Amino acid sequence: PSEPLRVIGIDDFAWRRNHRYGTIVCDLERRRPVVLLPDREPATSEAWLRHQSAVHTVARDRGGGYGEAVARALPQAVQVADRWHLMENASRAFLDAVRKSMRQIRGAIGATVINPALLTAAEKLQYDGYLRREETNASVLALWQEGVPIKQIVRRTGHHRQTVRRIVRGERSDVFRPRQSSLEAHLPWLDAQWDAGARNASALWRTMRRNGFRGSLRVVSEWATRRRRAEKADASSLARLPSARTIARLMTTGRDNLSKAETVTIAAIENG
Secondary structure: OOOOOOEEEEEEEEEEOOOEEEEEEEEOOOOEEEEEEOOOOHHHHHHHHOOOOOOOEEEEOOOHHHHHHHHHHOOOOEEEEOHHHHHHHHHHHHHHHHHHOHHHHHHHOOOOOOOHHHOOHHHHHHHHHHHHHHHHHHHHHHHHHOOOOHHHHHHHHOOOHHHHHHHHOOOOOOOOOOOOOOOHHHHHHHHHHHHOOOOOHHHHHHHHHHOOOOOOHHHHHHHHHHHHHHOOOOHHHHOOOOOHHHHHHHHOOOHHHOOHHHHHHHHHHHHO
16 A cells, blocks of 8 residues: 555465465555465464554454454554454344244244154254253253253253253254354355256266365255255145244245245244
8 A cells, every 4th residue: 555554354264165264454445455474373364564653443353363463553543344254243143042032933933843754855954952951951951940040050951051052042042053064155155056056966066076165965855955945835844944044044034935834934933
């Protein structure tokens, strides 16, 4: 830049996803990148920032690494969140709220009883795990309602303290909890392709493989099966509750972009 940097944004980016990451710094006043650093180590960022004494505002992500680098190199600078990260923070908070309400949501749409015949193979495994979790939840909640402190519950049951806290807060009642899978980063692209009419799971998978996706065809096929079932507006499909993440996505999507079944489901949840 011909002039000293004053307001910058700093974040990581992938040289190769899940393998190697770098750091990008942008001049937010002139709206352009100014440097790419070879990694995302705080020490690397700190060394570069020490030469930018005119910077007074830094927009960064939620991670603490860049925050520490800025605090050490530019202690006078104000650290802020940009609009994208504010929306990301709000999305995470909304998802947490949905997860805490899954028991009430199941009652609102009449899905308190799950029909295993409607589930995919992966969902059946998750449902079996849910039944086991419900037994644990019931025993922990019984102790909690008797006034037993969390520390004592941990000693009596042998469960991790964080697990007991989540049970008490109602955060373990989601039936179909999505795993942090290889598909996570590709969901926006998949949704866009699906809405554009690309419904062949094998073709989608082959395109994703060419673009660096490392997951199996089965993962994409399971996703496509769930999407097809979501578009069938009948009693059996509505009786099967999506995951908290799916519900949160549908509740923050414009109604014109939802299928008939999705619209009915979300309306029932909101009315309940």
